[in-house]
């Protein structure tokens with residue numbers, strides 16, 4: 422069976438622009454000029470999944486969702 | 489059923505003045521429940537009639553009239569799995585400052601809207617329904633409240649009125665903001681990325697439809713798909729309501745046969761092309777179009793889509809000033825209307841308005857121009873609601889359409905006469921953040 426694709430979502434209302442996510446997951450997240458995250462891709466590859474889950478856990482406002 | 493209502497046109501503007509063969513004026517007086525029954529007959533036989541509804545809706549006879557133009561048949565199909573658990577909402581909040589058609593329709597045809605809500609909701613065994621109305625508009629509230637009391641006992645489920653939260657402006661009509669208001673969570677948009685909305689009002693699956701969509705549905709259910717699609721243009725059948733506003737603030741709400749040329753709409757209103765410089769087509773989620781082009785367009789969603797445009801909620805706001813300055817006015821308005829929840833919207837929209845204002849002031853270097861583009865690229869797709877995307881769409885469109893007019897601002901060579909009217913209300917000024 423093929424595994425379902427894993428996606429990353431950022432809730433823009435919850436996000437306060439701490440930028441921790443961009444440090445933990447620079448492969449997928451860059452920051453805009455105000456310090457808010459821009460997703461380079463919504464898909465999370467298996468190799469990045471560990472880092473993505475870490476960002477999900479460590480975001481201070483729980484704005485990140487991996488599913 | 490009297491044949492006069494079954495006539496193909498006018499429909500929602502039944503009883504109103506025909507301004508041309510394809511354009512009718514929506515009357516402003518309420519139709520009482522007794523009159524409604526005499527004219528349209530009872531809706532009861534169309535309650536709990538999912539199969540009938542699906543047949544009449546066909547593939548895509550009826551598209552939503554709140555702005556997104558989503559086919560109602562698909563919406564219905566998306567919610568079918570949640571039969572029996574659903575909340576249905578008639579969205580009459582009409583956040584768009586330039587739109588008045590929902591307000592007038594709620595006053596004129598409160599019962600047709602309620603019929604539509606009851607027909608749609610009962611087809612999916614909904615247990616409760618809401619009519620969501622702007623807190624700043626007393627007339628629709630009155631009309632719906634009266635209609636609900638006159639028809640008490642008729643509807644297959646309870647229908648309540650809810651209102652927007654007054655401080656929330658333009659974006660109060662966004663679906664997630666409607667849910668937030670009904671749930672008493674402040675009435676600002678929520679982050680609800682899933683469609684259909686499964687955790688909406690009271691955490692239940694929630695189907696929201698615009699009031700005009702529901703009134704059209706009430707007619708479609710009664711008179712059938714053949715009647716419904718007997719007028720209109722391909723891909724856009726039947727009629728639609730338009731709000732046409734002038735820069736002095738006056739407006740008209742018209743019912744037009746889908747696909748009617750705007751030149752016919754405007755001439756029915758007594759307007760000549762040389763009285764207008766440009767128009768905001770599609771309202772605040774729209775684009776500014778020069779008068780010459782606007783006059784040749786048609787009031788049809790697929791036609792406009794082909795041209796890279798949209799009818800939105802049916803708003804055409806006409807202006808007689810410089811399109812570059814009008815773009816600035818709209819961008820400033822949108823920046824003020826940001827609900828301030830999402831960083832890219834809260835910080836980005838005032839910056840975007842500032843970068844555009846810079847062009848108006850004559851700083852049109854390639855650096856100033858690319859600043860606009862850079863901001864658009866950063867902001868797009870990054871709000872919880874679609875509002876920032878609307879601002880980006882407008883800025884990008886005016887940047888490419890009005891390049892010559894922008895460049896003319898260098899050295900103050902704008903060739904348009906300064907005007908007193910503008911596309912957006914004056915009462916707010918952009919505050920510095």
Ligand code: SF4
Nearest residue numbers: 436437439440442480
């Ligand atoms: S860590 Fe969380 S709050 Fe901070 S920028 Fe990233 S998503 Fe936003």
Ligand code: SF4
Nearest residue numbers: 827829830833871873
């Ligand atoms: S995108 Fe803007 S208007 Fe929409 S919810 Fe976020 S802050 Fe509010």
